[in-house]
Amino acid sequence: MDIIPRIQALPDMNPMETAIYSLQLMLQELEKIMGQSINDFDMDMQTLNDAAADRRDHLVIALKNVIRRRLLDAPVQHVDDEAEVLLKCHFIGLYLSVQSPKSYIIEVKIYSIDFTILCILTDKHNAQRRYRKIANAWSEIIPDNHNQSLKSLEEQLRLGIPQDPPRS
Template sequence: MKLIGFFVPFILVNVSADVFEADYRKQVLVTNVSIMEAGTDRLERIIEEMVNEVNHFDTFGKLNFMIAAPDKLNILNCIPVSDWRPMSYIDKLIDYQEVMGWKIRRAFRMTNPNINNNQDFGSLDLTTLAQDRRDVTGPALKNIINRVLDEPVQVIPDDGALKRMCCLIGLYMSAQFPTSYITYTQIDLSNRTCIVLNGITEKIYRKNRGVWVQINENGTELQRLQDQLV
């Protein structure tokens, strides 16, 4: 099967103790507060906008890092070098988190979160902070996918619909199963399939007879996507 997707150069990154600095953990916390203040319904709107924006949020790794995997620092290896502005690695990590929070606050005219700046941000557990985010973004992603599945049947999705669903599936899988988070998404335009990869295994999805399903490499149906939304 020939895969047609986005070529993403590999960036060598040494994940050292420096990337766990207090400034990054603080920013994850600040963005979390904005996400929680927005609530599920408004968060769904922001996520849909980010998935649909072509110019600034068309890289899956970037979306995944902001929405579902802020603790998976190596995910920046999946982001093209061309997307990086001249800044340090830790500053880039912080920048992506700031963008997520800024998108929410701008859309709903929210003020900056009121947090205790005297706390020891370096002692915050990054995995816990990330799971706090997934506990909110996961249900939002599930609701978005369910709405797409409820849309009028498009037997063969066009390129935009295929790309959107592929991105949503990858984000949802990362939020639901963070230990095997998705690193890449690819689309096969000739077969109208979506492939999501976690670095070890891949899952293939296609719309068969108007229903999104997971298939194997031979095209045999394995499970409906609807049944995977736990």
């Protein structure tokens, strides 16, 4: 519910209606991406948090597919357009937020450094993660050394990193 005030919705919606409306729109987009139906949740049976947790697995699969297509399998461009890189950074931020919903991303910024564009993602605890292309592969980088990779984005997708502890 922390991000609900930032969502533009219909003017006469209260925060819970905005959250439900936004969730339904996301589910419709997921169904398009995945090519399969995702059952609607019943508000009498679940809280919004429970419904979001149930859908998280579907979203992770869809995001991994989108990121692979848009970032990892995309043809190599010699010069990345800032708007395109910002979109890619948002996809990474969304993936990080889904994998770690307790420390979701609240800010995405891009900077040009050494003829490449750097993504700086800030979570709700003000922790930052940085990503950039190194040798045409997206990687999380060491904050103090923009040329040193911590782990490739491809490896993070494969391993499911980061991830909050399982729900009990």
